[in-house]
Amino acid sequence: MKGSTEYSERRNKLLVALHQARAQAFLITGLPSVRYLSGFTGSDGYVLLTTERSILITDPRYEIQAAQESDCEVRIVKGPLLKEVATWVRRFRLTALAVEQNRIGFDEYTELRAALPKVRLKPISGAVEHLRMIKSAAEVATIKASVQLNSAALEQALKSFKPSLSEVDFAAEIEYRMRRLGADGPAFETIVASGARTALPHAHPTDRPIQPDQLLLVDMGARVAGYCSDMTRTHAVGKLNPKVRRMYRAVLESQLAAIDSVKPGATCTAVDRAARDVLRGYGWDRLFIHSTGHGLGLEIHEGPRVGRKDRTKLEAGMVITIEPGVYLENVGGIRIEDTVAVTKSGGEVLTPTGKELVVL
């Protein structure tokens, strides 16, 4: 990616927020945003951005890698990176430095405060995240590749599925397939839950064997070139009772209604309501205990939040999940989730995996 103008374009956009905050420089402390603005993929680094300079500060482990990945000026520092930040702020004679309110630690802020007593620190909330919500065509293409790889991994893993396999072993198989297909790794800990454990929306896989005549819920995402995908499918292992089959139909109907409501200008609350209204018709809206979805990109959870309270209007270029679910303690849970790109005309479901109830 080095030499690409993509990063400098993003940095230029950020200068507007900087200007609005009446600051002369912006310190980027959140790692996903460091990557977004500089291309650097290491686990330790800051970007210091002024109108004239873009400086990536990291430690000696990343000396070679940072130079390879980033088009910023790279400064390699032994010891605390914030000390180097303070040195540059003094060298540039800056009087106002913007910091990422929602990505800077309290102790980082305190340290900076002490090191730069004469500099005004201006906490700005979500400026980079705001840019990141709208994906470029290249980013959407990368997310699409991630989504397709994720679906291919599930398809391959299901071929080797047999009841009596443990939840953990099936999760291992899925993540192995992701890696072999070229993923950086899973975007989050793969959820494989069977039977009554499907009622736990974030179940850790256990070593219990997957039993026949039960639900099998798989929530999985890959990371490809840094970008996340996210999909949930709930399968039947053998026969399900009529109530559970009805739950499946209700969730699928709810998911389709929410997807149908996706279009530029629609609020996140409206999409959430579309999903919830269907479940209310079944009397199960109270069993839907989380939001309908969330943005994703370099992080698995990004803005907007497709829930009851986020009144953000959808825009072309956003990529979100749509994932209603119902959870009934001691019985089971159903969740169906796709990754959906907001286009100029509506919502494009990126996930190619079918949603009919698959019986294993």
Added chain:
Amino acid sequence: MKGSTEYSERRNKLLVALHQARAQAFLITGLPSVRYLSGFTGSDGYVLLTTERSILITDPRYEIQAAQESDCEVRIVKGPLLKEVATWVRRFRLTALAVEQNRIGFDEYTELRAALPKVRLKPISGAVEHLRMIKSAAEVATIKASVQLNSAALEQALKSFKPSLSEVDFAAEIEYRMRRLGADGPAFETIVASGARTALPHAHPTDRPIQPDQLLLVDMGARVAGYCSDMTRTHAVGKLNPKVRRMYRAVLESQLAAIDSVKPGATCTAVDRAARDVLRGYGWDRLFIHSTGHGLGLEIHEGPRVGRKDRTKLEAGMVITIEPGVYLENVGGIRIEDTVAVTKSGGEVLTPTGKELVVL
């Protein structure tokens, strides 16, 4: 683990720090410390600790799981968790609340500040991390299980190794073996680097085929029941030139010297110096561009830091890595790393994998 007295013992120890800070309650915001003190493994939660009550606050996704995992009082909250924290602080009529200086976000602090204008917030740095540095016998046993599983995974993966395999595919194989052996997952992104890429201490695996007559560096860790392991081995794929073989000998000698210096009462700087002195004898100390090691436990990087500046004295119950390395741009890098428990009499190397140069 629920019902175990382990968590309440830990919480009791923390009350001492609370007393010293003259605060009546402690808000735990760092997730690994939330797990350490409550047993809760979810991705969203706070613990509010007073002398009389231990309250775990999380969201509805974790309602069932939190009750299963934790011996704390569980409060399930829709919406911002900090609002619930503030409600309890007011209900208890607290006037001073300790917060984790190094684990609370600037925006969390700001939100709490605004919600509780009359309450003194007392940032405390590293109180839980300080407790976590000294592992109980049960914790050391869990880390040992993690280390052994990690070594078994490498052994299994090496059986299927062949040159022409890509770095990514070998990393996939390693992580698959971990999972099949019962790990929660890898403790960090597995590093598989070959040839000149071994000179990057934190290389991401690429899809380039592993070539003969080169180095192959593998840095891997498993997570077992939450606890991390960490090991690096550098292998020869075919023949290596005499200089690189000499580098291997130097790093191994350096690593053994550092392990030999591990004992209760030794400072971290002394252990680091032991490693560095050997490399200085070879004229390669300037190529050793990171610390000698770090503590590990629920997180892959914990205290103490075995480096040039941390003057912490080792104590029985600490578990640290010893991992010197030398890195020569365009040639290659060597790193050898074990996980070592500090015992009453010295250092016990937990890692069973041999350290002679293995030729694949």
